[in-house]
Amino acid sequence: MTAAPGPDEAHQLLLDHADRTLTGRLEDPAVVAAVVGVERLVVATGSTDEAILRAALAGEPVAGTDPEVVAALVAESEAHVTAGLIRRASGQSVDAAVVNPASGGYDITTDATLLRAAVRAAQGSIDAMPYYGARYGERGSRFATTDSAWLISLAGLGEGRAIRQVEWLSRVLAARGMPSWLLETHLDALVAEVRSVAGEEAVGALPAAANALAHARRQHVDDDLVRAAEHWAAEALGDSLLVPHTGALVAAAVADQLAGVTRDDSALLDWFTDPERVTPQAAAALRAVRQRVLDHAR
Template identity: 70%
Template sequence: MTDAGADEARQLLLANADRTVTGPLEDPAVFAAVVGVERLVVATGSTDPEVLRAALQGRLPDHGHGSDVANLVAEGERHVAAGLVRRTNRQAVDAALVNPDAGAYEVTTDATLVRAAVRAAQRSLDAMPYYGLRYGERGSRFASTDSAWLISLAHLGEERATRQVAWLCRVLAGRGMPSWLMELHLDELVAEVRSVAGEEAVGALPAAAAAVATARRRHVDDDLLVLADGWADDSLGDELPVPRTGALLAAATADALSGVTHDDHVLVDWLTDPARVRPEVADTIHWVRRQVRDTAR
């Protein structure tokens, strides 16, 4: 990125710190700026334009998130710079603009919904530390673009939207993210979209969320998720590899029993990795897994 390109990108981020842009974001550079600013909203916990401008200019007092904010600013500048290139080349907006690893799939371009997607993604990440521990910043980028893609399904009929969500569940479950996590994320996404754009904007998403939950509950109901957490928490205490270990094991079991995945080894192998836990901890995790399997329907 040239100095001129970096300066133009920074100025566009600053211009969008007031978060007043609405409607379709057809300019790729503005789309990237809106996403970049909203990620700072989440990181700083503030919607105050002056706070956001201070973050963008490196003037924000460090309250324990300074390095995270600096990284987000640098990443935002890179994405806006890429958007400026797309603007020149008359290229459209897609997920790869703000998540180069994602590929060129469709995402919502409505400014209000883009912001809701970013906030819902971060809320889901905050609620489940497993994401950050396993997938790091890459997981955060995918959460935002997946969230923006999910919103783009809202206008489809319930059957089509549910099929698309089921497809994504299979993809993610194969990478160690049980479908239960999609349930939680869709709940956050529906709540965010409903709060800023009303019932019509959530469209088919509640039905898709209900379908994911129903498939899981056929084998692992909500009570078993809680019970599995209790088994893991009581047995492992401070040596839990990640919060909600038991529920994650139960959710992965549900996916295997319902055919979303062939088995649960991707998650279990990570939880029991000798580089992460002692052999005794791994043995206990396998015991919890057996308890879940014996109890599941």
């Protein structure tokens, strides 16, 4: 009987890929987990330097980082690599569950370069929108990574098929409180990351998919109204804002409702106006912002 992989084996595999030189298609689930784990450390440390990444993996202090956050990332990465080693031993193929056990196992890109780009785009989107962390925590971060890696796998489809797939995901996410504007902006970030490492050809149908989401939103809530809602919310709520960009998110949820992406905007608005999170006055002020958006929407 083959012994189960231990933490030392998983840790060593992460160290083996700290140089980030691996390219091409990945067929080993453990290597996929290691590549993702190392790239998450790249984002957390703000460095691609192999020595810094090795220091982070060794638990040594890294300037400008929160030691607890880095330690948690390393521990999670080791757990994912260990699970990948088990999958390797049993001959299982690569899917999203390698780095996100709750995903259900959908397809993701297995190109090492594009996988790294997916991780960077996902974490960049999360950092730019604190709402993700406030509402979805680490679970949201894991899904952002695998959803991003799935989106890259759509690049080679025809534009029509890619757009339909992205529109499907936008409906799923919007029903869970993530307006399609968030997916639109994430696709823009993903396209920029892919272009920077693999060129224009690699982005394929992704820009068309992002443009399709933007076009649908702008039919009802254009960019100027998104910016106006941002200002209205900041002005009305001040220090009572739960997270930055609250007004833009409310405007985006209204756009989804008007475009028929969602039945209504309650999945987002109910969270922002929950009496356990905000005062009745703050909730009323945010509802007034929402009404202003509706009054100005097309």
